[in-house]
Amino acid sequence: MSNLDKSSIVNMENTARYQTRSKLNVAFSTADRDSAVFIFNVTKGNKLLLLSSENVTGHIALKHSDGSFVKDTLHFTEPNINGRFEYYIPNDMLKREGTVTMQVFISEKGNSNVTVAERIVTFGIEKSIVSQISAETKLQYIVEYDELQAIIANRITDIEDKMANAEDYVSQLKQAREKGLSDIEIAKADSVKSLNDLADKRLEEINNKASEYSSKFDDDKQYMDEKHEAFKQSVLDSEVVTQGESKEWQKYKLTNDDGSYSLIDLQNKTENYYGLKTGIYYTTNTPHGISGVSTAGFSEMKIRQGSTVKRLTFRPYNSNRIFEKWFYNEWSDWKEIVTLSPDEKIETQNLAESRANETVTKANQYTTEQINNQHGVLFEGAANGVETNIKLTDDYTKYKILFISGSFGGGDFTQEYSTYLSGKIIIQKQMLLMRLETVADIMN
Structure with missing residues (x-):
């Protein structure tokens, strides 16, 4: 089929469901020549059936709205088993505008009662503008010449097709002969025994053929399995990385292939x-x-x-x-x-705060100890009367400053005395309660 052909694909399903007649959204022109082609896909479950000229034949019937009728056979698009047929609309029918009803059916060879797939559809043929040009114009003569040339070419093609179909006729005769139980053989049989013998012989031939096909299928399957395993092994040996394996890989190259920069x-x-x-x-x-x-x-x-x-x-x-x-x-x-040598450690904020708190604690402890060592209470009590003797816990001359605080009937007081200035300490208060403290070397 040429890439310039006007093709339309029609799907034919191998199913028991009723398929209504449908009007295809297809329209050819009366000027089309050898280019209007239908392609028929025979499917089952949305998958192409494995069909070829060995097991099925395709038939087509075309009825024009003007009453003309054409019956023909379909042709496989390729010699392989692909379940696809094609058919070129005859130029004689394309010359006439109107509606065409097309019936297509695929039947099993050797058993005309088995229809693999069937469909009835309609399509249109529209009148070309070229066909409407006046007969007096030169262009009309050109079209008529093309039509005459097409008629002659079609006759030649028809002769060639008939010669090519001769092999198909021989094949059909051979199939009829191999069928065994033909009408002639039945008519010639003069007894039930002859019929049974013919039937048994035919069944034996069928079984032998089935065994032959089954053996060949097993051999072919084994061959395909071996090739499949060999292919998978070759892929593994080649260390090929699939797209799925590399889907999450880092695609950006950071170093050279050997890891260097x-x-x-x-x-x-x-x-x-x-x-x-x-x-x-x-x-x-x-x-x-x-x-x-x-x-x-x-x-x-x-x-x-x-x-x-x-x-x-x-x-x-x-x-x-x-x-x-x-x-x-x-x-x-x-x-x-900032970087450190291997024997150094980075001081964290928590460690620094801990060390600062520890330093403050030790400083307070040291200050308290020093104050305690330099401070003492020499007397605490009451003094009543003039020249009351007060017994001190230590010699006050050891200390530089004395702090005397107390309370009396007139209020509270605090006085300090330097032990260097006077050998006497005189306090004149009535109803005196007194506390005598000393501080040694407080100025040092």
Whole structure:
């Protein structure tokens, strides 16, 4: 079939359901010549049936609305078993505009009572504009010449088809002969025994043929299984990776095939450095402008989707120092990331706070101990009467300052005395309750 043919596909289902007559949305032209073709797909369960000229024949009948009638056979589109037929609408019928009813049926060979599939549809033939041109025009003569040429060609094709169908006729005769139980054989049989003998012989032939087909099918299936296993094994041996296996793989290549990083000479150009794609590189002549470090080392570029946020890290090859800068609308300056030697530890916030609290606690404890060592109570009690003797717990001259506090009928008081200024301490209060405290070296 030519790619320029006007083809229409008609599906024929092998089913017991009733299939109503349907009007195809198909219209050919009266000017079409050898190009109007129908393709019939014979399916079962939406799958093509395995049909060929060995087991089925296709028939078609066409009835024009003007009363003309054509009956013909269908042809397989390919010699393989694909369940597909094709039929070219005769040019004689295409010449006449109108509606055509088409009946197609596929029957099993050797058993005319078994219909594999059948369908009745209608389609239209529209009058071509070319056919309406006046007979006086030269174009009409050209069309008529084409029609005459087509008639002659159709007759030649018909002769060739009949010669080609001669082999089919011989095949049909052979099938009729192999059928065994023909009408002639039945008529010649003069007894029930002859009929039974003929039937038994035919059944034996059928069984033998079935066994032959079954054996061939088993051999073919084994052959296909072996080829299938060999194919799967070849795929496994070739270590081919399927799309399903690689679906979740990281598709972006970060290193070379051997795991090394690409060497890039940035030529001391900032635009070359900022133009790096996502990945890790070993860069030379790196325009970082950082004093005291080499311009060769490992550079890593990280880019957020959309390229609006970037982070660039540089590690000099001969140092453990790390420098970073980042981009958001503009590039920042280089910042050094603090690194420690293996024997050093980074002090966390919790550890620093714990050490500070511990230091404060020890300082308070030390201060309290020092104050306790320098402070003492020499007397606490009441003094009644003039020149009342007060017994102190220690010699007050050991201390530099004395604090005397108490209460009396007139209120409360607190006085301090330096032990260097006077050898006497005089307190004149009525109804005195007194507390004497000392502080040693309080000014030190």
